[in-house]
């Protein structure tokens with residue numbers, strides 16, 4: 001794959017002040033169809049060979065290492081044996097790429113180039129989606145860390161995909177965060193480059209951080225913070241793991257970025273509590289189908305979040321809202337066991353239904369019954385995994401006292417119960 005990065009001018013001022021364009025020219029052993037890490041084993045296809053990023057201020061073309069890192073996050077599944085950047089990269093990054101992506105073995109190097117990792121940087125930024133988890137992280141870290149959000153803009157060649165995806169709602173969440181936060185909105189059409197023919201799929205892990213990576217040199221970002229929660233590392237909140245680190249972390253450190261996630265030891269219940277306590281829960285982007293402050297109230301995410309809010313803050317659903325869930329195909333499928341994904345949150349659901357005094361009927365009643373059959377202790381779900389908060393970076397150490405205010409440490413019996421879980425037995 002041959003990649004060039006150019007600074008562009010002459011686009012709608014609604015998108016930003018300066019832009020970068022990535023062009024990809026395919027070598028003979030490159031692919032246009034591949035397996036995606038986020039496609040559940042399915043195929044993804046490369047829809048075009050260029051994309052753009054638009055920034056709200058003037059940016060220079062980033063360090064060659066940062067451009068190469070971003071390029072990899074955009075098109076890694078399609079690269080054959082060779083990556084040729086328009087400017088050679090550092091030896092250090094080339095070694096990291098070969099190690100992380102063993103397929104790529106030929107990379108053009110600039111021997112004299114100081115690596116991006118060796119450039120002094122000393123600030124943090126949050127890769128902000130507008131969802132509850134990233135809002136909780138913004139609340140904990142406070143106003144010193146800019147919020148960097150990527151919003152989609154249609155790709156001129158690919159056209160419309162996922163018409164229900166509404167970046168305006170997500171952007172409003174960013175706008176409604178307190179004015180004291182520094183907010184950076186980056187538009188990009190890169191998410192449209194990889195699809196399965198119907199949906200856009202990120203081609204690589206942490207691809208949503210690309211705008212922050214491209215800005216990391218100019219803004220001096222050394223710590224890049226995401227909203228990943230406990231279940232993001234185990235794929236299931238009923239699986240205990242002592243390893244709550246991302247496999248992507250070493251690759252990020254090869255460009256001098258500490259990828260970090262303050263909420264990797266807690267559940268969604270805790271991030272919901274944090275967002276509420278800071279007064280940010282009402283402005284969070286609840287689900288991708290709704291509008292700002294108008295969640296669809298019929299998808300499983302809306303269902304789960306409504307149950308959390310009822311249990312935690314006694315925000316009851318109205319009878320009409322419960323009926324809407326009872327008649328929603330997504331909730332019916334889940335109740336009948338055809339939709340497995342939310343079973344991964346069975347401990348949280350049992351915790352919530354235990355704390356809700358209401359006689360549910362219909363499919364919601366059925367879900368309640370099933371979650372109450374969850375046959376293991378669940379008191380750990382509103383506490384934090386103590387091992388996750390040992391030996392953390394200074395930026396995380398600073399906020400652990402704040403986090404501890406919302407989540408005490410799991411006690412030894414909680415950890416023992418958590419470790420003993422057999423999640424398969426809990427797939428009722």
Ligand SMILES: [Zn+2]
Nearest residue numbers: 287296299302
């Ligand atoms: Zn929804």
